[in-house]
Amino acid sequence: MPKGPTKRRPQTTARLLHAAQETFAERGFYGSSIEVICERAGLTRGAFYSNYRTKEDLFFALFDLHAQRVIDRLTQAVDELDLADDPLRAVLTRMGTVDEAERRWYLLSTEFTLHAIRHPDTARALAEHDRRLREEIVHLLAQLLDRLGRRPTVDLNLLARLTTAVHEGSLTQSLVEPDQLAPEQLAVTFLPTFLDTVSEPVATEG
Amino acid sequence: MPKGPTKRRPQTTARLLHAAQETFAERGFYGSSIEVICERAGLTRGAFYSNYRTKEDLFFALFDLHAQRVIDRLTQAVDELDLADDPLRAVLTRMGTVDEAERRWYLLSTEFTLHAIRHPDTARALAEHDRRLREEIVHLLAQLLDRLGRRPTVDLNLLARLTTAVHEGSLTQSLVEPDQLAPEQLAVTFLPTFLDTVSEPVATEG
DNA sequence: TGCATCGGATACAGACTTGTATCGCATACG
DNA sequence: CGTATGCGATACAAGTCTGTATCCGATGCA
Numbered sequence: 015m016p017k018g019p020t021k022r023r024p025q026t027t028a029r030l031l032h033a034a035q036e037t038f039a040e041r042g043f044y045g046s047s048i049e050v051i052c053e054r055a056g057l058t059r060g061a062f063y064s065n066y067r068t069k070e071d072l073f074f075a076l077f078d079l080h081a082q083r084v085i086d087r088l089t090q091a092v093d094e095l096d097l098a099d100d101p102l103r104a105v106l107t108r109m110g111t112v113d114e115a116e117r118r119w120y121l122l123s124t125e126f127t128l129h130a131i132r133h134p135d136t137a138r139a140l141a142e143h144d145r146r147l148r149e150e151i152v153h154l155l156a157q158l159l160d161r162l163g164r165r166p167t168v169d170l171n172l173l174a175r176l177t178t179a180v181h182e183g184s185l186t187q188s189l190v191e192p193d194q195l196a197p198e199q200l201a202v203t204f205l206p207t208f209l210d211t212v213s214e215p216v217a218t219e220g
Numbered sequence: 221m222p223k224g225p226t227k228r229r230p231q232t233t234a235r236l237l238h239a240a241q242e243t244f245a246e247r248g249f250y251g252s253s254i255e256v257i258c259e260r261a262g263l264t265r266g267a268f269y270s271n272y273r274t275k276e277d278l279f280f281a282l283f284d285l286h287a288q289r290v291i292d293r294l295t296q297a298v299d300e301l302d303l304a305d306d307p308l309r310a311v312l313t314r315m316g317t318v319d320e321a322e323r324r325w326y327l328l329s330t331e332f333t334l335h336a337i338r339h340p341d342t343a344r345a346l347a348e349h350d351r352r353l354r355e356e357i358v359h360l361l362a363q364l365l366d367r368l369g370r371r372p373t374v375d376l377n378l379l380a381r382l383t384t385a386v387h388e389g390s391l392t393q394s395l396v397e398p399d400q401l402a403p404e405q406l407a408v409t410f411l412p413t414f415l416d417t418v419s420e421p422v423a424t425e426g
Numbered sequence: 427t428g429c430a431t432c433g434g435a436t437a438c439a440g441a442c443t444t445g446t447a448t449c450g451c452a453t454a455c456g
Numbered sequence: 457c458g459t460a461t462g463c464g465a466t467a468c469a470a471g472t473c474t475g476t477a478t479c480c481g482a483t484g485c486a
Contacts, residue, residue: 021483023433042338044250047473060434063475121334128331132248227453229463253443266464269445 027065029055031079034072039118043073043125070136073126074143080119081147088151092158112185112197120185148174164213173212180205233271235261237285240278245324249279249331276342279332280349286325287353294357298364318391318403326391354380370419379418386411 033055037046048069052059066072130137151174159166166173184200239261243252254275258265272278336343357380365372372379390406 021432026434040338042334045338049473058435059474060436062434064433121337124330125334128248128327128334131327132246132251227462232464255443264465265444266466268464270463 023065026057026061027075029057030062030065030072031075035076038073038076038122043069043122043129070139073122074139077123077143081143081150084147085150085154088154092154092161095158095161097161112188117185117197120182148178151177159209159213162213163216165216166213168212176208177201177205229271232263232267233281235263236268236271236278237281241282244279244282244328249275249328249335276345279328280345283329283349287349287356290353291356291360294360298360298367301364301367303367318394323391323403326388354384357383365415365419368419369422371422372419374418382414383407383411 030051033051034046037051037054040046041050046069048059048062051069051072052062055061062072066075127140130140148171152170155170155173155177156166180201181198185197188197188199236257240252240257243257243260246252247256252275254265254268257275257278258268261267268278272281333346336346354377358376361376361379361383362372386407387404391403394403394405
């Protein structure tokens with residue numbers, strides 16, 4: 015928290031984002047009025063409108079924060095890859111750590127996706143954000159396979175879509191039936207084998 | 221549509237339910253005001269409030285209608301069971317016919333479930349409706365196994381939960397990735413084998 | 427320190443919903 | 457037919473949220 019002669023805008027947006035995160039978690043996207051979010055941030059709507067255009071903008075800002083966290087975690091997992099034992103399983107287990115924050119985010123983004131389905135403009139914006147995140151994941155997948163001395167035999171973009179689908183599908187089911195399925199059980203169980211089948215070893219030269 | 225000296229209440233509720241179905245489909249649950257639903261039904265809010273207490277009541281009425289359709293379809297499939305060839309697969313394929321209406325209902329009920337998560341009273345009501353539907357499915361599962369000359373080796377209630385989870389999980393993924401997965405592909409592929417493993421043949425006497 | 431401007435606060439107008447209280451017509455019965 | 461009442465229409469009173477126009481104090485540079 016920088017004090018002194020600093021422009022206060024960054025601090026204001028940080029407070030708004032923090033308040034939005036908590037409010038969305040408690041009351042959902044629809045249930046959270048801009049007014050309530052601002053109150054929680056200790057600000058007025060004036061502050062909001064001078065930083066964002068709509069409540070959706072605020073969501074997308076949170077989306078980007080979340081995406082960055084995901085990417086950071088995955089990057090670190092790939093970087094610290096231990097080639098010794100079952101590296102794929104290790105990476106997946108690590109990426110699959112689903113904490114409370116992740117679960118809350120999942121609920122929120124599901125609600126927002128349903129909202130987007132009814133609002134084409136929002137849907138386009140969401141698709142664009144999704145695309146950017148997927149691009150990063152493609153990059154990481156490529157890096158991962160490379161470090162494993164393998165190269166993909168299918169389109170990496172499709173592969174990124176699949177891992178995402180498995181991640182989210184598994185999460186859904188574990189939320190519906192918490193006692194029946196661990197959050198990342200499906201991914202950890204099936205993805206290592208699957209990644210093997212959609213890639214091939216690269217011949218080492220020399 | 222009965223005319224003449226008939227109480228008009230049934231006709232009014234029918235019109236409200238029909239209008240609600242269409243409005244919810246277009247604008248979602250949150251996006252549909254009671255007012256708009258009534259307009260679409262060619263009625264005023266007076267008609268609504270004299271038949272329902274809240275918008276949630278209306279949703280639950282639709283829930284019951286949908287549940288009845290599901291049960292009817294399943295019942296018929298079990299009744300017409302052809303013991304000749306692969307009966308399980310036949311039943312599942314039949315129950316798994318996911319039409320446009322089913323997909324719309326899935327979107328709506330997902331939105332409503334998220335809503336219920338934030339509202340304990342609603343959650344309780346939803347759980348109760350879910351329970352009643354599951355009871356019917358338990359009944360049908362029992363009937364199905366019986367006609368196949370088998371008896372369950374696990375709790376039927378749990379089994380009903382599982383089939384539901386597979387159905388919904390598969391639907392989710394097929395909505396996210398329509399080109400990658402047919403709506404009931406998972407159920408048709410895995411449930412027959414699974415049902416075999418959780419039941420045993422009944423010794424025929426004589 | 428004086429001053430320009432940036433950024434958050436305030437005030438206002440308007441759109442939408444909701445729930446209730448009340449009214450009046452049509453229905454169904456004697 | 458006449459009449460009681462069932463039931464949908466109407467009117468009313470809040471409450472909530474949004475977006476904008478405007479104000480004023482803090483910030484940061486000369």
